Amino acid sequence: MTEHFINGKRIEDLEIIISSEQIQSRVREMAALISNDYRGKRPLLIGVLKGAVIFLSDLIRSLTIPLEIDFIAVSSYGNSTASSGVVRILKDLEQSIQGKDVLIVEDIVDTGLTLNYLVDNLGSRQPKSLKVVTLLDKPDRRKVVFEPDYCGFAIPDRFVIGYGLDYGEDFRQLADLRALDE
Numbered sequence: 401m402t403e404h405f406i407n408g409k410r411i412e413d414l415e416i417i418i419s420s421e422q423i424q425s426r427v428r429e430m431a432a433l434i435s436n437d438y439r440g441k442r443p444l445l446i447g448v449l450k451g452a453v454i455f456l457s458d459l460i461r462s463l464t465i466p467l468e469i470d471f472i473a474v475s476s477y478g479n480s481t482a483s484s485g486v487v488r489i490l491k492d493l494e495q496s497i498q499g500k501d502v503l504i505v506e507d508i509v510d511t512g513l514t515l516n517y518l519v520d521n522l523g524s525r526q527p528k529s530l531k532v533v534t535l536l537d538k539p540d541r542r543k544v545v546f547e548p549d550y551c552g553f554a555i556p557d558r559f560v561i562g563y564g565l566d567y568g569e570d571f572r573q574l575a576d577l578r579a580l581d582e
């Protein structure tokens with residue numbers, strides 16, 4: 401096998417936290433649960449750019465209900481791994497969400513600041529319902545009380561990359577979730 405380097409790191413040396421197969425199987429389970437909960441509805445799934453793009457793409461292909469998608473981009477971290485606590489909308493939705501069943505799709509809940517802000521902000525736009533699905537949760541890192549409605553995996557307090565998650569915009573394309581220990 402050819403060695404695979406990104407940003408000076410040999411990918412094969414980074415510990416796999418959750419394999420691609422585990423992710424795929426859990427995403428299908430979550431999709432079944434969500435399809436059941438939203439039966440008869442046509443939810444608007446809002447992907448939080450950019451980290452949630454891959455999760456959202458896999459999730460919607462396993463959903464069996466009609467749906468729409470849109471995207472929002474927020475910034476709380478810049479290019480560092482430490483949270484500044486400041487959340488800013490970089491790209492807003494293309495449409496009104498008034499009267500819609502909205503499901504926010506996020507890659508990971510860490511301090512909870514981003515989703516706390518998003519639920520507040522989108523909640524004030526009069527959706528019919530508002531829920532959150534996250535692939536990953538690091539409950540040990542919370543700075544504010546926040547519970548996602550659907551969660552794929554709770555993980556320990558380690559910095560993870562792959563499956564959409566980045567470090568300085570690198571590593572998003574990895575199929576497995578790996579730990580980047582510094």
Ligand code: IMP
Pocket residue numbers: 451476477483506507508509510511512513514515558559560561565566567
């Ligand atoms: P929170 O506002 O602290 O909950 O941070 C949420 C955002 O921080 C996520 O959407 C990610 O973009 C980023 N983040 C938090 N932990 C990690 C990680 O382990 N790897 C990559 N990005 C992370």
Ligand code: MG
Pocket residue numbers: 448449450451452506507508
């Ligand atoms: Mg994110």
